Amino acid sequence: MDDDDQEVSAALAEVLRIDPSFVHDPERLTRALLDLLPYQPRAVRLLAHGAALGVPTVSRETARDRLVSEGGMRPEVADWVVTHYWAAIAGEPIGTSTESPGQPTTVRLGIWPDGQATTIVVSATGVFATHTARTARPGTPAVWRRIATPAASSSRDATLVFRAGSATALWSDTDGVHGRDLTHGESRLLVPCEQPRYPLAALADDLGDLDILWTTSRDTLRHSLVRDGLPTHEPADVPFPHRPGERLRCLDVVRHGEHRASLVILTDQGRLLVARWDLKLDDISSWVEIPSPTDVTAAAIVRLADRPTVVACTPVGYLLCVDALAALAGEITWRTIDRPSVLPAAGRTYALSAASGADTAWLAMAEQSGTWLARLALRGDVPVLGAPHRLQL
Helix, strand or coil, X not given: CCHHHHHHHHHHHHHHHHCHHHHHCHHHHHHHHHHHCCCCHHHHHHHHHHXXXXXXXXXXXXXXXXXXXXXXXXXXHHXXXXXXXXXXXXXXXXXXXXXCCCCEEEEEEEECCCCCEEEEEEECCEEEEEEECCXXXXXXXXXXXXXXXXXXXXXXXXXXXXXXXXXXXXXXXXXXXXEEECCCCCEEEEEECCCCCCCCEEEECCCXXXXXXXXXXXXXXXXXXXXXXXXXXXXXXXXXXXXXXXXXXXXXXXXXXXXXXXXXXXXXXXXXXXXXXXXXXXXECCCEECCCCCCCCEEEEEEECCEEEEEEECXXXXXXXXXXXXXXXXXXXXXXXXXXXXXXXXXXXXXXXXXXXXXXXXXXXXXXCEEEEEEEEEECCEEEECCCEEECC
């Protein structure tokens, strides 16, 4: 990458560091960039045009398509604009190599409106993110970037929510739950509390409000409501039927209506619990235990065909699922999800995530033999997985 590109990348990163709102005002962005790049007017025009088309607020794939179809740019020019914005947002100069997270303790998924998957992992060295386009071919290298470096990160958790057209990563640290908009790059403390650990889950609404579920001792569950520009509400306890000495292992939540969501818990004693959440009344109904036909080590919940579906994995990588609403009504029918045949034996499976957006769903698993993700779809009533993407860590 030549010196001019490095200079453009550094200037754009500096402007967005000073005021991230520049991306929503192409005229102000132009003036700010010209102050730093007086001899590169063409580069400034291209970046301003990208801002006018919303490049910094959508996924890379959507941004590139928009620049070509609506902006009239050649594909290589569109790639240049997108690359510079993503480098500036990540706070990394053009041409730097991807980081290597190492073996993750947690994997979480979020899905953009265009079907692109963002994968968040937590490892002993920090919290990292990578993007996989809906149309990406298996074998496409994963490009990781660091999101945060919490203390004792292997005992922390992270999750991902989408609101107002952008993605927000959340993670636990010694002083509370933090969040970072993946578009603008600034992190902030959302829920001040002492030593939150894992698991962690969150929901976002169209107004930008965040419902965050967290724990410190893993035998209690707490709920905090975070609203932009307002003080964080005092956390409220969320009762659940835990046995003496039992701790939370997995926690997940999915919205499946304007004011409806469902929760799933997996405990360290292997019990699966589900509950309805009335978001309008902020009422979590009685928890119901779902007996599983075998031992499970991780669980998630995802919306498939507008219904919440619990997905669980066994220690050796077999996948099972059950309709959460039917299970709450006492009708428990487990189905198997065939593991992609091209994958090696799992060895030990310890983390699972699933998420959907628009008409696309993805599933990710962390195993002793590696971490992978694949498209998830229904064939009739049977969930099936597409070709897996192995994530280089």
